[in-house]
Amino acid sequence: EIVLTQSPATLSLSPGERATLSCRASQSVSNYLAWYQQKPGQAPRLLIYDASNRATGIPARFSGSGSGTEFTLTISNLEPEDFAIYYCHQRHTWPPFTFGPGTKVDIK
Amino acid sequence: EVQLVESGGDLVKPGGSLRLSCAASGFTFSAYSMNWVRQAPGKGLEWVSYISSGSSIKHYADSVKGRFSIFRDNAKNSLYLEMNSLRDEDTAVYYCARGPHCSGNTCYPFDYWGQGTLVTVSS
Numbered sequence: 452e453i454v455l456t457q458s459p460a461t462l463s464l465s466p467g468e469r470a471t472l473s474c475r476a477s478q479s480v481s482n483y484l485a486w487y488q489q490k491p492g493q494a495p496r497l498l499i500y501d502a503s504n505r506a507t508g509i510p511a512r513f514s515g516s517g518s519g520t521e522f523t524l525t526i527s528n529l530e531p532e533d534f535a536i537y538y539c540h541q542r543h544t545w546p547p548f549t550f551g552p553g554t555k556v557d558i559k
Numbered sequence: 560e561v562q563l564v565e566s567g568g569d570l571v572k573p574g575g576s577l578r579l580s581c582a583a584s585g586f587t588f589s590a591y592s593m594n595w596v597r598q599a600p601g602k603g604l605e606w607v608s609y610i611s612s613g614s615s616i617k618h619y620a621d622s623v624k625g626r627f628s629i630f631r632d633n634a635k636n637s638l639y640l641e642m643n644s645l646r647d648e649d650t651a652v653y654y655c656a657r658g659p660h661c662s663g664n665t666c667y668p669f670d671y672w673g674q675g676t677l678v679t680v681s682s
Binding site (some may be wrong): 487489493494496501504538542547551 | 591621669
């Protein structure tokens, strides 16, 4: 099973700042890494797929990079609606599909 | 518009059974693989089960293998999860999620999710 580790667990930032979230895989997942955003009481929403491709309707301030075992989600200019929990997810080796434990981005 | 609507969540005693449903609309359901993913209160996401578009392939997380069964009815655009021998640790919001799937040269992970249905296992 591929284990995904995310850091930091919590990121405290102010609107307008840049957020950098990391995801590390226990073995290579090539570029089959996705990022999801989840707000309280809501379902996860796909942001980035295949490491760097924005899903339909996702603003350009969200960007993803990385390959192999190291990945980054960057939110370039935090908007109030971006404060949420972010999960990474791999579909390279399954079953099982796996998710990281999440990074919470909260308001400083 | 793609829509996934889960139902069937309830309060059930340990050892009990429950069937969850997911009604799909806005896309050709029979062409897509589907999944159940759960989230315990205050915790992260855990994949539970996968079913291929034609039901020929099914996979389960080790934590539910032998107790849960996934199936679908493409004529009714519906996905199901039969849950038996429920345990306290099965308490979670259960989401149905579409994917993974490929369109042309692009493949997508779980791209659409329902709003979830809450299963509480407690005596």
